[in-house]
Amino acid sequence: MSLAVLKSRALAGMEAQQVNVEVHLANGLPAFTIVGLADTEVKEAKDRVRAAIQNGGFEFPAQRITVNLAPADLPKESGRFDLPIALGILAASRQIPADILDQYEFAGELSLSGELRPIRGALAMSLAMTRDAGRDCGHNGEHGKEPVKQRTPPGKADRRGFILPQANADEAALVNGAAIYPASSLLQVCAHLAASSHEAMLTRHTSALAVAMTEVADLADVKGQFMVKRALEVAAAGNHSILMVGPPGAGKTMLAARFPGLLPPMTDDEALEAAAVQSLTGGFRIEDWKRRPFRAPHHTASGVALVGGGGYPRPGEISLAHRGVLFLDELPEFDRRVLDVLRQPMESGRVTISRAAQQAEFPAHFQLIAAMNPCPCGYHGHPSGVCNCTTEQIARYQGRVSGPLLDRIDMQIEVSAVEPDTLAADADGEPSTAIAVRVQRAAEIQLARQGKRNQFLTTREIDRLCKPDKAGKAKLKRSMEHFQWSARAYHRILRVARTIADLAGAQGIGEQHIGEAVQYRRALKDR
Known part of the structure; x- marks a missing residue:
């Protein structure tokens, strides 16, 4: 019996929670089972992974294969788990080395030929991976506490590398400090893990972005x-x-x-x-x-x-x-x-x-x-x-x-x-x-x-920062009584008046600022 464990991520809203992809090979009638609250897209990975492994020149083991996506109570969806499942099978069957799998996280959808297709949420996954590494290393911990030590992945201390499809590389590399290793196929990832030659190694991707100066409507x-x-x-x-x-x-x-x-x-x-x-x-x-x-x-x-x-x-x-x-x-x-x-x-x-x-x-x-x-x-x-x-x-x-x-x-x-x-x-x-x-x-x-x-000032901050002068208070009071505006409208007028004063470079809010703000709430005359 053989076991391989790899790291990946599942999307839950804006969070990309870590998932352990556990692959177990056992004797018995050939079978391929995926457990761990997997959606239909994830369960269909069985056919994609089998074809990708065979078309990559590897042997698909004729054994009882069990893939567990832990934690079991976290829903898993999409094809992003294809790559870690395939690598887990190859590592469990000793066709690729398993000793450096813990140094990376993996995500990617496989085609039948073994090519890696783009996935959703690569940036969110990269961001979560980097934040988790920062917490694990004590960068975000309390002052004076001993940082937690972590194994050092190739070329980057304190964090895992992230192997994902080439099409998602620029997106994932937007996260400062993320160790991104893009690949175009399952075979290329396997060659990198085997490190049989320098040419086979994946190159860490860095984002060289410049803000595009596109023409905008004037x-x-x-x-x-x-x-x-x-x-x-x-x-x-x-x-x-x-x-x-x-x-x-x-x-x-x-x-x-x-x-x-x-x-x-x-x-x-x-x-x-x-x-x-x-x-x-x-x-x-x-x-x-x-x-x-x-x-x-x-x-x-x-x-x-x-x-x-x-x-x-x-x-x-x-x-x-x-x-x-x-x-x-x-x-x-x-x-x-x-x-x-x-x-x-x-x-x-x-x-x-x-x-x-x-x-x-x-x-x-x-x-x-x-x-x-x-x-x-x-x-x-x-x-x-x-x-x-x-x-x-x-x-x-x-x-x-x-x-x-x-x-x-x-x-x-x-x-x-x-x-x-x-x-x-x-x-x-x-x-x-x-x-x-x-x-x-x-x-x-x-x-x-x-x-x-x-716009984001609280009620207490409005009372402190948006006080109009005497004439402004009188004008606002008359407007509130005439139009029967609510307390919410009162605070919004003060926020707008504060902005008008800021545009004018004024320290305080005057009657003219209140007057202009009042004019901006009178469009629907028939209401």
Whole structure:
């Protein structure tokens, strides 16, 4: 009897928990059994592994093969366990050496020919592996405690190497300090483990990334709409959510598409978080590194598509927009129940999905940009006067967006139709790059003052950092009484006013800052 144990990872939300792939060969009638709460995709590995081993020139043992994926109560899915299962069989049957298997972690789907195909979640797995190694080595432990010693893998102290498909190498190598060894086939991995020649050794992969300077849509292309552009600048500076209300053709979608160009550059940590989420769906592209996500789901999207879910939970649009922008066009056309699932993630910045088998938590720090028409025909308040919608129809249409959701949107602005003379004139608006400089300066002020953007200020921090002067308090009190706004609206106005003051370089919040913030919550006049 022979036994081989290898390390791999299983995805559970954003976590990539370690899995021991235990392969046992015993005498008896030939059989191949996979246990350990394996999904259908994992159980189908039996046929892929058998063909890959045989086509690689190895002997598939005619014995009773038992593969245990431990821990047994952790769900396992996808084909990422093909490679460690195949290597375990070869090591247990003594066709490859087993003495250095503990120095690596393995993941990869096998084709019948033995080629390695890309997997989902390579970045999340690499990140988890590096963090675990840091904890094991005492880097994240309490001061004064003796670090835990670990076997030294080839070429890198204190952590295992990660052998995975070549197609996932750039993605996994984004994690600083990760020891990534890409391979194109099972045969190449076996040759590396056997180390029969220097040429057969896998080469450690390092990421040589440069931030792509791609051309982005410029806000200067939008003619007119100067007040809306100002509102977008405030929203970008404070990370505030915004709703644009206006007739068809006023430029709402065009403005939203240019909004990411105003946002501050992503930090390394933000870029890694966003890339790790996208990696879980296999949608991360290396050219998108440090580019803020912009997600624009269609209004027919379901609640699961928006928030995430499934038997094995995967992130939805709000998590894929993490550290970026979620644009919801034609907001009232979304199912009201679908929209209402946004309420809790907008407040907490995360979403928890509970299923019978497991619970998964995904980050969801997204900036919501929404657009809608003011009425069913879209032309309520238009200078042409073509709207025939009744007051009841308008109220019913706007009522498709619930009051609690609207209350959570910081800024609600009106986008008026553009005059023909303005459309015929040359575009003379301020370029996005100039606005982005002011946004970045305001963001730096916020980080220096409170360590976070204004959108994330708590109630106690608002009371301390967002106190208006005497005239500002009076104006805010009058507005609250006139519009019957909620306590949540009160705090959101103060957050926006704080951002407006930061853009102006003002230490305190004055009446003019409160006045401008109040104007950004008056788009839906019929509510």
